[in-house]
Amino acid sequence: MSKVITTTAPIAIEYLKEYFADKETAYVIDYANSELKGEKLLVYLGNLDLPADIKFETSEDLEEMVLAYASSTFIVNIKSLEFAMLNLLLKNEIGVPLTDELQVLLDHWSIRIKSLLLYNLHTVDLEEFNTFVDAATKDDTDSLVGVNFVSLLKYEELGNIIVGDDNNLDECINYTKYFNDYMFKGKNLYSYWANPNNILFLQTWAVASGERQNILAENNELAKQEN
Numbered sequence: 001m002s003k004v005i006t007t008t009a010p011i012a013i014e015y016l017k018e019y020f021a022d023k024e025t026a027y028v029i030d031y032a033n034s035e036l037k038g039e040k041l042l043v044y045l046g047n048l049d050l051p052a053d054i055k056f057e058t059s060e061d062l063e064e065m066v067l068a069y070a071s072s073t074f075i076v077n078i079k080s081l082e083f084a085m086l087n088l089l090l091k092n093e094i095g096v097p098l099t100d101e102l103q104v105l106l107d108h109w110s111i112r113i114k115s116l117l118l119y120n121l122h123t124v125d126l127e128e129f130n131t132f133v134d135a136a137t138k139d140d141t142d143s144l145v146g147v148n149f150v151s152l153l154k155y156e157e158l159g160n161i162i163v164g165d166d167n168n169l170d171e172c173i174n175y176t177k178y179f180n181d182y183m184f185k186g187k188n189l190y191s192y193w194a195n196p197n198n199i200l201f202l203q204t205w206a207v208a209s210g211e212r213q214n215i216l217a218e219n220n221e222l223a224k225q226e227n
Contacts, residue, residue: 002026006055009034009041011048019050026051031061039068046076053079063102070105073144075151075185086152089113089161108146111173116153116162116193118172120200122179123190124208136174142183150184150192159199 002024007015009029019025029041031054036044042065045052056062062084069081092098092106118136121129152158161167182188194201 002051004028006030009036009044016048016050026053028052029054031055031065032057038064039072041065042068042072042076042078043074045078046072046074051077054081056080067101067105069148070102070109071145072148075147077151082148082151082155085109085148086155086157089152090157093161093164093166105146109149110161112146112149112175112178113152113158113161114164114167115172115175117167117169117200118174119179119189119193120162120204121169122174123193123201124204126208132169133174136170136172138174138176140176142177142181144183147184150189153192154195154197156197156199162200 003018003022004026005015005018006028007030011027011029015027019027027050029045029052031037031041034041041054054065056065062080065081066084066088069076069078070085088098088102088106089109092103092110098106118133122133177183178189180188184192194205196202
């Protein structure tokens with residue numbers, strides 16, 4: 001069982017030493033009493049790259065950090081912010097009113113998340129799928145604003161947005177660099193996409209694997225007949 005240290009940020013040196021002595025150590029940041037707030041706190045935790053979460057006492061503090069998280073350009077694993085962002089995205093899907101600043105950021109995330117429906121086809125190396133993906137509207141942006149959308153792929157609930165009733169493949173964007181480059185903390189998008197909580201990935205992988213097996217079986221049968 002991991003040791004959890006509740007502390008403020010920046011984290012005292014004696015507490016940091018405990019992690020290097022025991023890699024099972026994790027931290028909970030007391031936001032209200034921390035010197036670092038908002039984007040500065042995210043940068044600090046991102047640079048440390050230690051297992052950490054943040055404890056909030058007020059909704060105002062949480063909103064401040066959510067805004068920083070939603071516009072961040074680097075991946076940081078903070079469960080409380082992941083849960084908060086996922087909850088806001090689901091509320092956005094049913095039209096719950098939000099502040100203008102937050103709405104702009106959620107729209108930014110939403111189109112990228114919904115376009116993962118197109119990315120799902122991109123992961124399957126079949127000619128008809130590749131043709132469809134290539135014909136979609138392209139966006140060659142390499143902007144990392146909102147990059148933490150990939151961090152939400154480990155939650156089953158994100159699938160409700162990707163395959164939502166109002167999501168249409170024809171409206172999905174082919175984000176060429178997101179779909180192909182290793183721009184997510186040195187990993188490609190597939191590294192986050194292929195996980196056991198992503199039902200869409202599991203279904204597509206199963207169908208694609210079955211299709212390939214059928215093709216191999218047909219080819220083997222043809223080879224036998226020719227011999």
